Amino acid sequence: MQTPLKNIFPNFSNELISAIESNATMQDSEAGTILMRTGQYIKNTVLITKGKIKIYREGEDGGEFFMYYLQPGQACAISMICATKSEKSQIMAKVVEDVSVVMIPLTLMDKWMMEHRSWYEFVIETYRSRFEEVLEVVDSIAFRSMDERLEFYLKRHKDACECTELKVSHQEIATELNTSREVISRLLKKMEQRGLVKLNRNQIELLK
DSSP: OOOHHHSSTTTTTTTHHHHHHHHEEEEEHHHHOOOOOOOOOOOEEEEEEEEEEEEEEOTSSSSSEEEEEEEEOOOOOOHHHHHTTTTTSSSSEEEEEEEEEEEHHHHHHHHHHOOOOOHHHHHHHHHHHHHHHHHHHHHHHHOOOOOHHHHHHHHHHEEOOOOOOOEEOOOHHHTTTTSSSHHHHHHHHHHTTSEEEEEEETEEEEEE
């Protein structure tokens, strides 16, 4: 293991860490790699130890519906559910920053739920936190105007990277919010006039 798992998953018991190191495999992937596709069967639970993965739905027209990011110390709740029920994936997972992941075989996930309290608590907390995050996304679509959705989108990305400078193009934002680039550019310009952001080429600096 490149980085001690205990540093990334501090709540895991020593026994669980040993079990992971003995049975799991590591996988490194570069930015742009599609790790999971819609309709694919999931055979492993994935723990993130480095980098960032974007989880999203893809429409028939190729449009994207952004759901959430996965970062070190996290796992994908939806993939866990699909894996345990032997169902096909309903999501896409794309690497946005070079990642290292720990691949845990499906058979061990169920076994560890009974044998390791820290694994049980991690899985339950993963379900809870992702459910709340998806609810926030649904609320933003159902009850907010596009300018409010854009501000919500930028805030989520700021929180995810823990930075104020977002390296993202207007077209990328438009794709993830299922609207046009022209609409996003116009709204960002209004935000800049209000002193909320500073626009640079393929980069947005959040000022407030």
